[in-house]
Structure formats: C-alpha cells, structure tokens
Amino acid sequence: MAEAARQLPAEVSAFRALPKHVMLVDRAARVQAVNAGVERLLQRLFVNRPVPAEWALPDVFEISREKALREMIIAASGDGMLLPLRAATPGLPRRIRFRVGAIRDSGRETNGFVLVSESVDPLGKPFRELNAELENANAEARRERQHCRVLQKANDDLNAANEELKSFAYAVSHDLKSPVQTVSMLLSELDDCGSGALDAERSELVGMSRETLSRMSVLIEDLLRYTQLIGSEKPLAPCALERTVEEVIADIRAEITSAGARVLTGALPVVQGDAVMLRILFQNLLSNAIKFRRPDRRPEIVIGAGLPDAEGSVSITVADNGIGISQEHRRHVFDLFSRLHRHDEIPGSGLGLTMCRRIVQNLNGTIEVDENAGGGSIFTIRLGAADDD
Amino acid sequence: MTDLGAKSDAAIETVMLIDDDTFFHVACERLMRRSGLVKKLLAFPMAEDALEFLARPDRPEIDVLFLDVNMPRMNGFTFLEEAVARFGKDFCRMIIVMLTSSVDPRDVERARQFRAIDEFANKPLVQAQIEEIAARLKSGGRPAA
Numbered sequence: 001m002a003e004a005a006r007q008l009p010a011e012v013s014a015f016r017a018l019p020k021h022v023m024l025v026d027r028a029a030r031v032q033a034v035n036a037g038v039e040r041l042l043q044r045l046f047v048n049r050p051v052p053a054e055w056a057l058p059d060v061f062e063i064s065r066e067k068a069l070r071e072m073i074i075a076a077s078g079d080g081m082l083l084p085l086r087a088a089t090p091g092l093p094r095r096i097r098f099r100v101g102a103i104r105d106s107g108r109e110t111n112g113f114v115l116v117s118e119s120v121d122p123l124g125k126p127f128r129e130l131n132a133e134l135e136n137a138n139a140e141a142r143r144e145r146q147h148c149r150v151l152q153k154a155n156d157d158l159n160a161a162n163e164e165l166k167s168f169a170y171a172v173s174h175d176l177k178s179p180v181q182t183v184s185m186l187l188s189e190l191d192d193c194g195s196g197a198l199d200a201e202r203s204e205l206v207g208m209s210r211e212t213l214s215r216m217s218v219l220i221e222d223l224l225r226y227t228q229l230i231g232s233e234k235p236l237a238p239c240a241l242e243r244t245v246e247e248v249i250a251d252i253r254a255e256i257t258s259a260g261a262r263v264l265t266g267a268l269p270v271v272q273g274d275a276v277m278l279r280i281l282f283q284n285l286l287s288n289a290i291k292f293r294r295p296d297r298r299p300e301i302v303i304g305a306g307l308p309d310a311e312g313s314v315s316i317t318v319a320d321n322g323i324g325i326s327q328e329h330r331r332h333v334f335d336l337f338s339r340l341h342r343h344d345e346i347p348g349s350g351l352g353l354t355m356c357r358r359i360v361q362n363l364n365g366t367i368e369v370d371e372n373a374g375g376g377s378i379f380t381i382r383l384g385a386a387d388d389d
Numbered sequence: 390m391t392d393l394g395a396k397s398d399a400a401i402e403t404v405m406l407i408d409d410d411t412f413f414h415v416a417c418e419r420l421m422r423r424s425g426l427v428k429k430l431l432a433f434p435m436a437e438d439a440l441e442f443l444a445r446p447d448r449p450e451i452d453v454l455f456l457d458v459n460m461p462r463m464n465g466f467t468f469l470e471e472a473v474a475r476f477g478k479d480f481c482r483m484i485i486v487m488l489t490s491s492v493d494p495r496d497v498e499r500a501r502q503f504r505a506i507d508e509f510a511n512k513p514l515v516q517a518q519i520e521e522i523a524a525r526l527k528s529g530g531r532p533a534a
Contacts, residue, residue: 208412329462339461342409342434 019130021096021117024103029057029068032112044089062086072113075100080118093119162230169227173220180220184213215343222349225280229358234274236363238386241268241282241316244275245303248282252290259290261299268305269314272384277359282318284352285379289320291346294375297321308385313365319378330369390449391430393422400425401452401523405481406432407439407468408457417455417514424516426523436460436468443476451481453522455510458488458496469503478505483526485510 022035034042042051045060052059057068061083075081075098084095096117103112191206245265249256256263263286271278286301293299300321308314325333325340332338334357337350356379360367365383372378404427406417414432421427429449433439442448458465465486472480485508486500500506510518 205415208415212410212412337459341461342411344411344434 018116019120021098021115023098023115024112025057025068025072025115026112027069027110029065029072031055031057037117041092044092045085045087057083060086072100072115073102073110076102076110076113081115166227166230169230170224173223173227176220177217177224180213180217184210184217187213215347218347219349219351222351222355226351226355226358229277229280229355229362234277234362236272236274236384238270239273239275239278240270241278241305244278245282248279248286251279251283252287255287255290259293259299261290261293261301263301264303266302266304268303268316269308270386271314271316271363272386273363277362281356281359281381284356285318288352289318289322289377291348292320292322292377294321294323312385313382314385316381316383317378318381319372319376321372321374321376324371324376325369327371333369334367391418391432393418393427393430395422395425395428397425399523399527401427401519401526403429403431403449403452405439405451405454406430407436407454407460407465408432408487409434409460410457413457413512420514420516421519424519426519436463436465440468440471440475443472443480452526453483453485454481455514456484456486458486458500466499466503469505473503473505483507483522485522487512487514 018035019037020035021037021041023031023038024033025031042060046052056065057063058065061068062085063071063083071081080097080099082095082097085092088094097119098115098117101114101116102110103114105111187206187210191203191210242265245268249263249265255261282303289301290299302319303317304319305314305316329340333340334353336354338354339348339350341348357367360381360383363383365381367379367381369377369379404421406414408414408417411434414434418430418432421430431442431451433442443451456465456468460468463471469484484506486506487510488496488500489512497509500509508522
C-alpha cells in the first residue's frame with residue numbers, strides 16, 4: 001500500500017492531504033493509490049492483521065469487481081456511488097459515498113477512476129490540529145538540524161585540537177632532540193679536549209651528564225613514537241600474527257641472544273589490525289619480557305592464543321618468567337610515564353606499555369596484565385579475529 | 390649518611406634528600422658541600438627506604454627534607470601521606486618539595502593540599518636557595534606562606 005501511495009503522480013499528490021477518503025482505482029477495481037484518510041481507514045479495518053500490500057475494492061467494500069467497474073463508469077457521469085464496508089467497525093460509517101472521476105488516456109479511453117468521498121474523513125483530525133502537528137514537526141526538524149550543526153562543530157573543533165596537539169607534541173619532541181644531541185657532542189669534546197684528559201673527577205661528572213642526556217634522548221625518542229600513535233585511525237585489515245611475531249623476533253634477535261632468552265611461539269591467529277602497530281606492540285612486550293628478567297633465571301617467553309569467542313574476539317597471551325608486577329602496581333603500569341624502577345636499576349621512558357595500550361585501543365581491543373603461574377607476568381591482549389583466508 | 394664537613398655555625402645540621410635520580414644526588418652533594426652550609430646529607434633514591442629510615446628510633450633529627458615528586462613505585466606525595474600518618478607532620482623541621490616544572494598546575498594543586506609542605510623549590514637547586522633555607526632555620530621561623 002505504501003508502495004502504491006508513493007507512486008501517486010505529482011498532479012494528484014495533492015489529494016493525499018485532502019481531509020476525505022481518496023483512492024485511485026483501475027478498471028479491474030484494483031486500488032492503485034490512496035490518501036492518508038484511506039490509510040487510516042485500512043489500519044482501523046485490519047486492526048489485528050497486516051494491511052495488505054495490494055488490494056481491490058471487493059477486499060474492503062461489499063461489491064464485486066464487475067459491479068464496481070460498472071458503477072464507477074456510471075458514477076463518473078455525475079451520480080456518485082455508495083460503497084458499503086464489508087465489516088461494521090466502531091467509529092467508521094457503515095457505507096461511504098464517493099464522487100467518481102474518470103481518468104482517460106490520450107486516446108480518450110478510460111483506464112482508471114479517482115474516488116473522492118463526499119463527507120469528511122471521520123478519523124481525520126481537524127485542519128487546525130494537523131497544521132499544528134506539521135509546525136511542531138517542522139520545529140523539531142529545525143532543532144535537530146541545529147543540534148547536528150553544533151555537534152559537527154564540536155567534532156571539528158575536537159579533531160582540530162587533537163591534530164594540533166599531535167603536531168605540537170611531535171614538534172616539541174623533535175626540536176628537543178637537536179639541542180640534546182649538540183650538548184652530548186660538546187660534552188664528548190670536553191671529555192677529551194686539549195692535551196687529552198680531564199682529571200678523573202671531572203671526567204666522571206661529564207660521564208654522568210652524557211648518561212643523563214642519553215636517557216633524555218631515549219625519552220624523547222619514545223615520546224615521538226607515542227605521539228605518532230595518537231589519533232591515528234587507520235583502517236583495520238587482517239594481519240597474520242604468526243608472521244608479525246616472527247618478524248619481531250628477528251628484529252630483536254641481538255637482545256634475545258645476549259640475554260640467553262628462549263621464545264616459544266604457539267599457533268597464532270589472524271586478527272583485525274594494522275601490521276605496523278602490531279609489530280610495535282609485540283616488540284614492546286617482548287623487549288619488556290627480556291628487560292624485566294630475573295637475574296637468576298634464564299628468560300623464557302611463551303606467546304600463545306585462544307580460540308575466537310562468540311563475539312569474534314580472540315585473546316593472545318605473552319607470558320614471561322621475569323620479575324613480575326606486584327598487585328598494587330598492576331593497574332598503573334599502562335599509565336603515561338609510569339615507572340616502577342629507577343633509571344640506574346632498569347632504564348626506560350615509562351612509555352612502552354602506554355604505547356601498547358594506545359595501540360590495542362586503536363585496534364578496538366584490550367590489554368591487561370596478570371601474574372603468571374610461577375612468577376613473572378602474563379599480558380593478555382584481546383583483538384578482533386579476522387577470517388583465516 | 391655523608392659528612393659534608395661544614396664547620397660554620399650557620400650550617401644546617403642534617404639534610405635528607407629523596408630523589409630517584411642518583412646523578413642528581415651527586416650534583417646536590419657537590420653543591421651543598423661547596424656552600425659550606427650543610428653538615429650531614431642523607432640521600433635516598435627510593436621513598437620506601439627513606440620511610441624505613443625515619444622509623445628507626447636511633448635516627449638523627451632531620452632539619453630539611455628535599456623531596457622529589459615523580460619517583461617510581463612511591464611518588465613524593467604518597468611518601469608525605471605515609472610519613473605524616475606514621476610520624477606526625479613534624480617528622481622533620483622543614484619540608485621542601487622540589488618541582489621539576491613550575492608550570493604544571495596539577496602538581497601545584499596537589500601540593501597545596503599538604504599543610505606539612507613549607508616550600509617549593511624548582512630544580513635545579515642553586516646555592517642561593519641553600520643560603521636562604523639555612524638563614525631561615527637559624528632565625529627559627531618558618532618561611533612566609
């Protein structure tokens with residue numbers, strides 16, 4: 001019905017608004033289009049059944065197709081016709097009198113009729129009320145548009161601020177690097193300038209300064225990497241983690257060998273992600289597992305995965321036998337610049353796990369840390385599984 | 390405990406320094422020694438160790454505490470909460486919190502909540518600060534708010 005109503009030709013669409021019952025009917029008594037009044041009538045008649053998508057006059061009125069066609073042809077000459085409703089319905093008249101107009105094609109052949117009720121649709125609302133409703137709807141739509149504009153503006157502002165923050169952080173960390181490098185060079189010159197040597201005390205101070213500077217450049221370097229991850233919304237694509245981890249292991253081969261570490265990799269899934277980000281993620285986790293090893297144990301890192309759950313997410317675990325993270329500190333380790341060790345104990349910027357969290361958030365996943373059985377830490381990452389093909 | 394060999398009457402008896410950067414310890418020790426205004430320096434890289442030291446019954450009285458804010462595991466503010474709770478707010482005569490940057494309003498706001506803090510000092514420390522603190526301790530007065 002709704003389909004048919006939408007096909008109302010432009011010149012008769014005005015009928016839809018008439019506070020009467022209006023129908024377009026073809027020669028086979030099939031109803032081609034109706035106005036709002038007839039729609040309401042149908043809803044009232046088919047109260048416990050779906051309103052049929054297609055119907056003819058005999059479906060609703062007490063009349064056969066043949067008789068309907070005959071009466072419409074006669075009524076078109078000026079008499080009008082009375083159509084009784086099949087079912088008596090409270091609030092509706094028993095019968096409706098229609099005026100009928102013939103629709104003729106270019107060859108003056110009648111191929112349809114317009115039926116307009118004589119009386120006003122009893123279910124229709126007074127014009128005043130309809131008008132008020134229309135105005136309300138209009139105002140609502142205006143408010144909606146206004147709200148959309150405000151939201152759009154806020155969103156644009158936020159994006160701009162984010163972008164500015166990102167480029168600011170990048171510029172700051174980038175520009176900080178250069179003076180650090182220069183001072184480091186100058187100190188190295190000071191250390192062995194002139195006749196060769198500073199005395200031991202001065203040389204030690206210069207050494208400390210250079211070490212502090214190198215700490216600073218690690219910090220800046222990590223800050224630079226981190227700012228590149230902020231707000232980078234790359235489209236996710238299937239990534240084979242087995243390959244990612246293989247590449248990371250190759251990248252940090254030297255670290256693994258010098259620590260005498262063993263890395264065991266189980267079967268790993270294909271996940272929805274970004275190859276570069278996943279590489280940074282696993283590089284950080286593996287480096288951490290080696291860095292925070294126990295001096296009395298050969299580092300052993302086990303990387304494994306579970307099966308996708310009902311929601312299509314899969315968990316990947318990176319477990320180590322290192323020094324572990326005590327319960328009270330576990331929820332802070334992902335925070336910006338959070339460190340549990342002094343620089344002279346274990347060096348680092350306090351950004352590694354922050355970066356990991358940023359990455360899994362970018363990939364719509366989660367990361368958490370628990371105590372591994374037998375000491376050490378176990379990191380669990382949940383990511384969306386990708387179809388393995 | 391390091392004896393800095395100060396002989397002056399104006400010198401501060403005992404200074405405690407809590408900062409995770411051990412190179413900063415070296416720099417502070419040199420500065421204080423050169424000033425001739427500090428007799429003994431107790432330097433701790435970890436706040437936990439400083440707490441343990443403060444709990445010792447045979448510990449000396451602490452005149453000035455220089456406290457860092459950002460430290461691993463236990464930061465400066467957490468240390469202060471613990472120390473005040475365990476030893477009272479007069480566990481040392483003067484508490485100076487060292488701020489790496491004076492522009493972070495969150496640090497300043499947080500520090501304001503501690504009545505025990507006497508003063509803030511921006512890093513790096515300089516000789517003039519040591520002189521001023523020594524003079525204030527001698528006159529017995531707390532610094533102006």
